[in-house]
Amino acid sequence: MPADEKAILTALGKVMDPDLNRDIVSLGFVKNMKIVGGKVAFDVELTTPACPVKDQLKAQAEEQALSVEGVESVDITMTAQVRQSAPQSAGLQKIPGVTHMIPVASGKGGVGKSTVSVNLALALAQTGARVGLMDLDIYGPSVPTIMGLEAKPVVEENRILPAEKHGVKFISMGFFLEEEKAVVWRGPMLVKMIDEFIANVEWGELDYMIVDLPPGTGDIQLSLCQKIALTGAVVVSTPQDVALKVAQKAISLFNSLKTPVLGLVENMSYYSCPACGEKDYIFGHGGTKKAATRLGLPFLGELPLSTKIREDSDAGEPTVIADPNGEHARAFQAIAAQMAAQVSIRTMNEEAAVKINF
Amino acid sequence: MDRTTPVEISREGAHDVAILWKDGRRSSYAARYLRLACPCAQCIEEITGRPLLDPATVPEDVHPVRIDAVGHYAIQIMFSDGHGTGIFTFDRLRELDREDSDSPSPSGSPA
Ligand SMILES: Nc1ncnc2c1ncn2[C@@H]1O[C@H](COP(=O)(O)OP(=O)(O)OP(=O)(O)O)[C@@H](O)[C@H]1O
Ligand SMILES: [Mg+2]
Numbered sequence A: 001m002p003a004d005e006k007a008i009l010t011a012l013g014k015v016m017d018p019d020l021n022r023d024i025v026s027l028g029f030v031k032n033m034k035i036v037g038g039k040v041a042f043d044v045e046l047t048t049p050a051c052p053v054k055d056q057l058k059a060q061a062e063e064q065a066l067s068v069e070g071v072e073s074v075d076i077t078m079t080a081q082v083r084q085s086a087p088q089s090a091g092l093q094k095i096p097g098v099t100h101m102i103p104v105a106s107g108k109g110g111v112g113k114s115t116v117s118v119n120l121a122l123a124l125a126q127t128g129a130r131v132g133l134m135d136l137d138i139y140g141p142s143v144p145t146i147m148g149l150e151a152k153p154v155v156e157e158n159r160i161l162p163a164e165k166h167g168v169k170f171i172s173m174g175f176f177l178e179e180e181k182a183v184v185w186r187g188p189m190l191v192k193m194i195d196e197f198i199a200n201v202e203w204g205e206l207d208y209m210i211v212d213l214p215p216g217t218g219d220i221q222l223s224l225c226q227k228i229a230l231t232g233a234v235v236v237s238t239p240q241d242v243a244l245k246v247a248q249k250a251i252s253l254f255n256s257l258k259t260p261v262l263g264l265v266e267n268m269s270y271y272s273c274p275a276c277g278e279k280d281y282i283f284g285h286g287g288t289k290k291a292a293t294r295l296g297l298p299f300l301g302e303l304p305l306s307t308k309i310r311e312d313s314d315a316g317e318p319t320v321i322a323d324p325n326g327e328h329a330r331a332f333q334a335i336a337a338q339m340a341a342q343v344s345i346r347t348m349n350e351e352a353a354v355k356i357n358f
Numbered sequence B: 001m002d003r004t005t006p007v008e009i010s011r012e013g014a015h016d017v018a019i020l021w022k023d024g025r026r027s028s029y030a031a032r033y034l035r036l037a038c039p040c041a042q043c044i045e046e047i048t049g050r051p052l053l054d055p056a057t058v059p060e061d062v063h064p065v066r067i068d069a070v071g072h073y074a075i076q077i078m079f080s081d082g083h084g085t086g087i088f089t090f091d092r093l094r095e096l097d098r099e100d101s102d103s104p105s106p107s108g109s110p111a
C-alpha cells in the first residue's frame, strides 16, 4: 500500500513556522506532493528565500513525514515565493514589478546606513532573492563607491537601465549629479529626481528593493513615504545613547507617516579583536536592543566595528562579497534573514487594527 | 495575548483615556499620568532607564490631543504640551493600568 497523503499532511501540520506562528500546511507552504510507493517528494514554498529557519523547517518536515506509516524516503525541495503585502493606504504608488520597498534610515549621519544597505542587498541576493538597491542620498551618494562601480547606467529613450553587480541592480543619485551641484538640489528639484527614479528606471521584477536614504528626517524621507507604498523601514543606530535618541526621531517620523518600521539594527556594536576574536562592547551592551523592546519593534541584529568592514567598502568589495563565509558577513546575512522574516510576518498577518475614538 | 490586545481606545471624561481590552478589562488612564509615563528617549534614559523628565515641568492640565495607531502593537500620543515622541506599546499600557489586580507592578512607574 502506498503512503497516505492525508496522513503525511497531518504529520506535516505539526511543523510550525516560528516567525508566522502557524503550521506549514495551513500556511499553504506544502506543494506538489508526489507519492510513489514508500517514496515521498514535495516542495516547501517559503515566503522568502532568506528565511532564517529554512534548514530547521526542512529537517522537521523530513522527520514528520518519515514518522508516517509506509513512508520510506522523503525528498524535500525548499523553494520560495515572496508575497505581496496589501497596500497600507490608498493613494500610494507602487513601482511596477517591485514587491517590497524597504528604506534604510537613521536619525543622524555616519552611522553606517550605506554600508548596511549595500551588504543587506547583497546578502539577500546571495539567498537567491531578486534585489534592487536605490541610493537616494543626495548629499553623499556612496553606493557606487561601495559597490565598486562608478560607471553610469545606460539611458535609452528616457528609460534608465540600472547598473548591476554581484546580482544586485542599482541606481544612485551619484550617477546623475556633479559634485558641486549636489547642495543646490534641494526641495522640489530633489523630489522630482526621486519621481524620475521611480517612474523611469527599468527595474524588472524584484522581490526586495533596498533604499539608502540620506541621514535625518528631511524632504526625501517625507516624499518617499508620502508617495510610495513602503513595506517597512530598517532603522540603523549606533549604541551610544545620543544616536539612539536621534534614531527615535526617525522612528517617530515613520510612525507619523504611517510607514511601518521593520526593526532596528545596531552598527558598530562591539569591537571584535582581530587577534583573539573576543567581543569588546566599548559603548556598553544592548542599548539598541533595549530601545527596540521599549518601542515594541523587532531587533534585527548587531554588527561589529571593524576596520575590515570599512576597508572592504572603500575598496569597492563589500564585506559579504569579499569574505562571504567570514564572521562579519555572517552578521550581515543574519540581519538580512531577520529582516526578510519581518517582511513575511507583516505580509502574512494583516489583522484588523484597533479602533481609536479620541 | 488577549490581555494586551486592545479592542477600542476612547475618551473618558474630558481628557482621560480608556482602553477596552480583548480579555474584557476596561482600563482608565488619567491624562497627566500618561504624560508622566512617556517612555521616549527624551523622558527616560535609554541605557539606565533613569527618568529624565522632571514632573514639575509638566503642566497640571496636560492632556492627549491626538492618538494614532502605530502598527499593530502600539499607539503614539501627542500631548497638549507639544510632546509627542512617546510610543506606548500595548504591553506597556496594560502594565500602566495600576488597578489591574493580576498585572505585575509597572517598572519605573511615574510618581
Ligand atoms: N561596522 C563598521 N565598522 C567599521 N567602519 C564602518 C562600519 N560601518 C560603517 N563604517 C564606516 O563608517 C563610515 C560611515 O559609514 P556609511 O557611509 O555607511 O554611513 P552612512 O550612515 O551611510 O553615512 P551618511 O550619513 O554620510 O550617508 C564609512 O567610512 C564606513 O566605511
Ligand atoms: Mg550614506
Ligand SMILES: [Zn+2]
Residues within 6 Å of the ligand: B038, B039, B040, B041, B042, B043, B044, B083, B085, B086
Ligand atoms: Zn517623552
